[in-house]
């Protein structure tokens with residue numbers, strides 16, 4: 025570091041790095057919970073991240089002695105990694121805050137002014153069980169006129185949450201270009217894993233070596249995106265489902281965002297994420313503030329299953345978690361989309377409702393096509409009135425039939441969108457969002473299109489639709505009123521809330537507005553939930569393009585993909601499920617031949633796949649033959665039997681060495697029962713599968729394992745002269761034997777599955793929770 029000015033500045037301010045603002049003798053902040061800990065030191069005056077990961081025990085060394093060595097050709101003091109990494113502390117990696125006042129005050133020097141700790145952290149020397157484990161750190165730079173308040177908490181189960189609020193304490197506006205939340209990653213992490221995807225192929229994993237430099241995943245869709253990395257993880261070499269150290273982050277935000285791994289030249293690595301802001305998008309007025317979305321982070325010493333434990337525990341601990349909120353099980357759904365598409369005629373729908381009820385369906389969902397002018401996907405979005413031609417008596421005859429059969433009624437809506445061919449667009453062309461301000465005086469001849477009557481270019485159409493500018497209070501109110509009216513007039517228990525395009529060139533009054541639009545959508549959902557607390561809402565976005573913890577704070581499930589092909593779903597659900605528990609992941613049995621891949625699958629494979637989610641059907645069940653109807657009714661009954669377990673237990677995934685096989689299951693928190701699925705996704709190199717391990721049970725407990733679906737004599741599922749003998753009547757074995765030696769499995773044909781039910785046979789006292797680093801037993805919905 026040869027710049028004399030900077031040297032001078034550092035020396036004048038604080039030769040040993042202790043600034044004027046620091047309250048004297050500030051103890052480090054050490055949050056510990058459920059095997060995870062976070063350690064923040066204040067001895068340099070800055071809130072410095074020292075550790076995130078494994079619990080470090082009750083005794084800490086003198087942290088002021090643990091600054092890094094000072095190398096040659098570098099700053100003259102050890103460089104701290106701030107809670108907000110800052111160039112003013114010498115951090116040369118990705119900065120935590122990028123902002124300015126009209127080009128000035130571009131490099132903040134934030135120093136601690138206060139630390140509020142939860143009583144648990146203070147009174148128990150950091151060990152916090154069952155109580156609040158949180159803190160708020162405020163850092164300020166009076167010269168730049170900004171302060172940042174950082175809220176941190178570790179939830180029971182180990183999931184960490186962190187967010188910042190920047191306050192503009194100075195005169196005039198302060199522009200925020202980025203405010204990131206970061207956490208340090210252990211040096212043992214050498215491998216990155218994240219998720220990517222596209223329509224009908226969401227949440228597919230990719231791995232790469234962690235090298236010096238920055239790995240960034242950017243989402244510029246205005247929505248979360250099909251390709252969004254639901255999870256960005258770094259871990260020890262080859263970390264797997266149940267082995268290896270893993271650090272992972274997720275940003276709870278449904279707009280533009282970035283998540284990154286930043287491996288600095290000094291050897292330190294951070295995982296982080298931030299909202300991706302447009303040019304000039306966030307200008308914070310004096311005395312106003314900007315708040316980041318929550319960053320969620322987890323650490324596991326035992327692979328990705330430990331990461332899922334932390335997320336599931338957090339989800340299920342929420343008072344508004346579905347099942348906890350309503351006290352009832354997740355209903356079996358039939359969605360009519362792949363059965364009738366836009367063909368909305370009452371008679372066939374009544375037949376479908378009757379057939380569904382006969383099979384044991386509990387919720388019937390009318391999809392796209394019911395509102396004014398909606399005969400296909402070219403027109404109607406925005407006109408949220410029941411189409412009088414299609415439904416002369418309104419939706420009442422259908423709803424009465426559905427509820428008369430004892431089912432709930434659900435309705436599809438896409439409130440954030442508008443077709444240019446709609447009464448709404450004709451009446452309010454200025455409500456269509458675009459990159460430029462829109463005012464009267466445009467070219468009338470622009471294709472007869474109402475948007476053409478205004479100045480200001482519109483974005484390109486996507487599925488023939490545009491985005492409604494919900495930042496405009498009048499547009500917001502219109503949508504709220506229409507949805508409120510529908511929910512008030514009809515007995516609707518459920519909304520499938522869709523969002524079917526990217527927010528390209530999203531603007532309000534000529535400025536980028538993804539941030540404000542996302543907040544407007546959140547407010548719409550929040551207000552509707554307040555007005556209709558009994559209504560459940562699903563977040564769908566052309567399948568799984570809006571799966572994140574921001575939207576899931578105000579909705580009750582996500583639609584993971586428009587692809588109902590069971591083979592594709594095995595991967596989509598496995599990786600969506602690394603973060604989101606199965607009761608929140610819509611998962612339907614589709615038609616025998618998939619509408620999105622043309623692959624044909626047996627019912628058993630489709631049903632076994634759908635069971636590890638919020639189970640439903642999306643199939644014209646009027647047309648089943650007798651054998652199909654019997655088998656489907658049995659599969660639905662089986663799901664209902666295991667639903668309490670599936671929607672409350674711990675997800676386990678074996679590290680199965682044969683790439684053609686997968687083994688996942690759900691184990692109850694008391695270790696008393698489990699349901700596993702062995703799935704064959706391809707032909708295997710091996711003649712027979714050999715012994716497959718069933719992990720996650722209590723080692724010293726005896727269990728009975730039984731194959732429950734499909735039947736052993738199903739000739740389409742199996743290809744063998746004889747199955748292993750235990751398959752006929754089950755077998756008894758200890759949890760340790762099942763985890764370490766496993767059971768010989770039958771030869772499954774590719775794209776087939778086998779469901780195994782496991783129950784404790786040992787009498788006696790209830791067993792302890794098998795989770796090593798988990799989680800309290802979760803309330804059973």
Ligand code: GLA
Pocket residue numbers: 361391392401436522524564565566567583586
């Ligand atoms: C989107 C959804 C589908 C279906 C259609 C209706 O593509 O993801 O499930 O609702 O819209 O238009």
